[in-house]
Amino acid sequence: MARAVCVYCSSSDSVGEHFFSAARELGRQIGLRGHSLVYGGGGVGLMGALAEAASAAGARVTGVLPEALVSKGITGARIDQLVITRDMRDRKAAMQERSDAFIALPGGFGTLEELLEMLTLRQLGYHEKPVALVNVDGFFDPLLAQFERMYELSFAKPAYRALFCVTVGAVEALAYVETYVPEPLPAKWTRT
Numbered sequence: 001m002a003r004a005v006c007v008y009c010s011s012s013d014s015v016g017e018h019f020f021s022a023a024r025e026l027g028r029q030i031g032l033r034g035h036s037l038v039y040g041g042g043g044v045g046l047m048g049a050l051a052e053a054a055s056a057a058g059a060r061v062t063g064v065l066p067e068a069l070v071s072k073g074i075t076g077a078r079i080d081q082l083v084i085t086r087d088m089r090d091r092k093a094a095m096q097e098r099s100d101a102f103i104a105l106p107g108g109f110g111t112l113e114e115l116l117e118m119l120t121l122r123q124l125g126y127h128e129k130p131v132a133l134v135n136v137d138g139f140f141d142p143l144l145a146q147f148e149r150m151y152e153l154s155f156a157k158p159a160y161r162a163l164f165c166v167t168v169g170a171v172e173a174l175a176y177v178e179t180y181v182p183e184p185l186p187a188k189w190t191r192t
Contacts, residue, residue: 003177004062005030006038006099008114010107011045011074019046019106022136024053026105026170031057033174038099040091041065041083043076046105051076064094092117101130101177106139119163123188130180131164132173140166159186 007030009023023046030037037054040047041063055061055078063079066087075082083098085091092114104115118131133140144166150156162183167173 001178002034002036003100004036004038004098005174005177006095006102007050007105008040008102008107008111009046009050009105010111011040011042011047012108013045015046015106016137019136019139020049022134022169023047023050023105026050026103026134026173027053027055027059028057029170029174030054031059033178034058035174036060036062038062038064038095040095040110041076041079042069042074043078044074046107048076050105052078054078055080062098064091064098066091096121096127099129101132101180103132103134103173103177104140105134106136112143119160122163123160123185125185128182130177132176133164133166134170134173135166135168157186157188 007026027037027050031054037051037059039051042048051061051063060080061078062081062083063076064083064085065075066085070084083094085094102118104111121127122131151158162185165176167176
């Protein structure tokens with residue numbers, strides 16, 4: 001079944017080539033596997049590489065960009081539908097509404113904020129969509145270690161490891177998305 005896959009990733013052009021390769025491969029696999037892409041709408045950094053590769057492989061590409069960023073001239077060139085939102089909060093909501101799954105590639109503060117919001121909303125039962133991290137070159141290892149510390153100190157339940165899947169590449173991330181069955185999670189405010 002085709003899915004609208006939302007990808008969060010960096011808009012930086014300064015990161016290493018292996019990150020760009022991972023973004024291009026994810027975009028390519030999204031297209032080859034018959035899915036569509038929902039992303040942040042930029043034509044720069046990993047975002048641009050992802051969208052160009054997805055489009056070239058046949059994926060429909062939806063970019064979601066806040067109006068304040070449209071004037072900066074960073075809009076991607078390979079977009080089938082451009083959704084312009086009032087601000088960043090509306091952007092995240094528009095991306096969530098249009099997506100069946102969420103995948104995070106390496107990125108900066110914005111990428112982490114988007115990822116953590118989807119994990120929080122899944123934890124609280126606002127959605128049951130799959131969330132995957134593509135852990136290129138161990139990028140997410142420190143964040144995953146922080147999560148383990150949270151479980152250890154009872155700031156989060158160990159069962160919340162099921163909120164997401166850590167993958168090494170595009171094929172594994174999309175296989176997770178395609179076979180995903182929501183796992184029941186304990187309520188946040190119980191002692192189990």
